[in-house]
Amino acid sequence: MSARRAPGAWGPRNPLIAGPARSLAGLAAVFCTGIALFAVLTAQVSGGGRLVGRDWAVLGWFQHAAAAHPELTGPSQVLSDVGNVQVAVPLLLVAVVAAGVSGKRSGLPLWWLPPLAAVLAMALVPLVVGRVKAAVARPAPGKLRLGPDGYAGFFPSGHTATSSVAVGGAALLVLPAVARAALRRALYAAALLLAAGVGAGLVWHGYHWPLDVLASWCLAASLLSLVAAAGVLARAAAVRDGPSEAGGESVADAAV
Numbered sequence: 001m002s003a004r005r006a007p008g009a010w011g012p013r014n015p016l017i018a019g020p021a022r023s024l025a026g027l028a029a030v031f032c033t034g035i036a037l038f039a040v041l042t043a044q045v046s047g048g049g050r051l052v053g054r055d056w057a058v059l060g061w062f063q064h065a066a067a068a069h070p071e072l073t074g075p076s077q078v079l080s081d082v083g084n085v086q087v088a089v090p091l092l093l094v095a096v097v098a099a100g101v102s103g104k105r106s107g108l109p110l111w112w113l114p115p116l117a118a119v120l121a122m123a124l125v126p127l128v129v130g131r132v133k134a135a136v137a138r139p140a141p142g143k144l145r146l147g148p149d150g151y152a153g154f155f156p157s158g159h160t161a162t163s164s165v166a167v168g169g170a171a172l173l174v175l176p177a178v179a180r181a182a183l184r185r186a187l188y189a190a191a192l193l194l195a196a197g198v199g200a201g202l203v204w205h206g207y208h209w210p211l212d213v214l215a216s217w218c219l220a221a222s223l224l225s226l227v228a229a230a231g232v233l234a235r236a237a238a239v240r241d242g243p244s245e246a247g248g249e250s251v252a253d254a255a256v
Contacts, residue, residue, distance in 0.1 A: 020236040027225040027232070034222030038156075041215040045155050046136045051211060058210040059141055062203045072204070079201035082194065083159025088166035092122055095170035102177065103234070110234040117230035118169040121223040125165055128219060129158045141209050156215040157208045163198040164220035167191050172227050176235070195220070 044051040066073070081087060096115040103111025138155035139146050146153065171191040178184040199213035 020232050023232045024229055027229045030225040031222045034218045034220075034225065037218040038215055038222070041211055041218065042132060042136065042155070045138055045211055045215075055209050055211045059203065059206075062210070063142075063206065066204050066206075076201035076204040079194075079197040080159065080205055080207060082167070082198045083157075083163035083202065085162060088162045089122065092118060092166040092169050095173045099173035108234060108238045110237045113234045114173055114227065114230045117227045118173055121169060121227050122162075122165050124223060125161045125219075126158070129156055129161055129216070132156055133158070138209070138212070141203075141206050154208055155212045156219060157199070157202060157212040158216070159202055160195075160199045160208070160213045160216035161220050164195040164217060165223055167195050167198075168220060168224040169227050172224065172231055176231060 041051070043049065045055075066076075096118055099118075100112065100115045103114075133153040133155065136155045137146060137153040140151075140154055168191060171188055175184050175187050175191075178187065195217075199208075199217060202208045203210050203213055
């Protein structure tokens with residue numbers, strides 16, 4: 001005779017497990033999709049595929065638009081500068097420290113996991129980008145050959161990946177603490193627009209091809225899905241150990 005599970009016991013039908021499981025499954029899909037798209041774009045650029053021709057066309061549109069709207073040169077340069085290591089990395093580090101201190105003071109069991117995941121995600125950016133740049137060796141926008149300066153190449157965009165992981169990682173670390181869901185979602189949208197603006201600014205100024213930026217967005221989405229997964233696991237552990245301390249908010253709601 002099998003024993004009955006207690007009403008609050010952990011099991012596959014318990015909402016405290018089902019919620020995080022669904023979130024993790026969705027994040028796994030984001031990770032796999034981002035990696036797959038990054039691989040496809042890398043193959044297209046390195047092999048001179050059909051998307052390269054479209055890349056020239058989109059680059060030409062940006063060049064004509066930039067020439068027709070010189071008043072946007074300053075704002076687009078400011079956005080491009082967000083991708084500098086000197087700007088993006090300190091932004092993420094501030095969020096890492098803030099999230100770590102807040103989580104530890106709150107006594108969360110896995111308070112260290114999301115900050116660690118964000119740091120590792122940022123550390124992976126130069127490793128992946130540097131290796132792919134050297135392997136693909138793509139010329140500068142509008143050029144057919146690499147310049148004489150020996151630069152490793154332009155695909156993918158390091159500035160785009162750095163800014164996207166920094167801004168997205170900071171949002172994933174800090175914004176779950178925002179109590180109002182509407183405000184939290186609005187701030188997430190603002191972070192997304194900022195990351196998109198950085199990539200657009202880089203193409204606007206001719207610093208990168210559009211596919212350089214698109215590939216880096218795909219890479220950043222995969223890396224940020226790991227940071228988000230760490231947040232889901234940390235919140236699930238907090239709810240499991242003390243649901244009352246989580247304020248009654250579900251893990252799935254806290255993620256968005």
